[in-house]
Amino acid sequence: MNDLINKAAQLVARSGRIVAFTGAGVSAESGIPTYRGESDGLWKEYDPNIYANIDYFKKDPTYFWSFFRDIRYRTLVSSSPNAAHNALAKLEQMGKLHTVITQNIDGLHKDAGNTNVIELHGNTRVIGCLECEADYDFETINTRIKTQLPPLCDKCGGMLKPRVTFFGEQLPAGAMENAAYACANCDLMLVVGSTLAVFPAASLPMMASRSGAKVIIINLGQTEMDQVADILIDGKAGEVLPLLL
Ligand code: APR
DSSP states (O other): HHHHHHHHHHHHHHSSSSEEEEOGGTTGGGGGSSSSSSTHHEEEEEEHHHHSBBHHHHHOHHHOOOOHHIIIHHHHHHHOOOHHHHHHHHHHTTEEEEEEEOOOOHHHHHHHHOOOOETEEEEEEEEEEEETTOEHHHHEEEEETTTSOOOOOOTTBBBBEEEOOOOOOOOTTHHHHHHHHHTTTEEEEESSOOOOTTTTGGGGHHHHHHHHHHEEEEEEEEEETTTOEEEESSOOHHHHHHHHH
């Protein structure tokens, strides 16, 4: 492990245009469960075709909103950045990292201080109306769902949903274009805490590699793109990234 970290540290030292690409594993040490991780995979217990699928949501939103109220909310609201998030923020302060591309919806990279964060799958802290596009904050809706499930829009009575990308939905406008541009213009991509199983997000490390960037994958366990990595470190993000720094 130390030899791998030293090799990775040399790449980081030589790089000036680093892009980080993160998944749920970077937030695991903040207490937010991953989706497919061995020990805490949310989708092992809750079927994403019911709890994170737009067609099912429109058919019966009470499943998602009960899951959000009883399970999801408490880990999201009580979480704060961990050593992995803080290390990526430090890399930006050092002028080495210019973009974080994240699949996560928890907002922790911005909380840690990274200023250029592309949230490919949106952000759960904003709840929006599917009809009139009105936005509501997380706390307002979390209070409301104690008495009104599913929550409805004050303005038009429409259905409310967190501004996150459900399966079957398009990614936020411009997200993939911005992410692809960052991948084409970096000299190193740090992939942290993702199985690289969900497209189009998972195509980005290959895109960076094909643009000539080196790719370091830091993940607990295998990913579906291990072959793309120039350096593969099987370890916890909150331990490896500070050592890398
Ligand atoms: N450090 C590093 N990696 C970790 C840690 C940790 N402390 N803890 C867990 N992991 C690893 C897990 O072993 C797993 O391989 O992080 C990976 C997380 O993978 P997933 O749970 O599949 O999460 P992610 O890749 O972000 O999922 C992509 O799928 O359901 C959709 O929209 C959702 O954005 C999500 C997308």
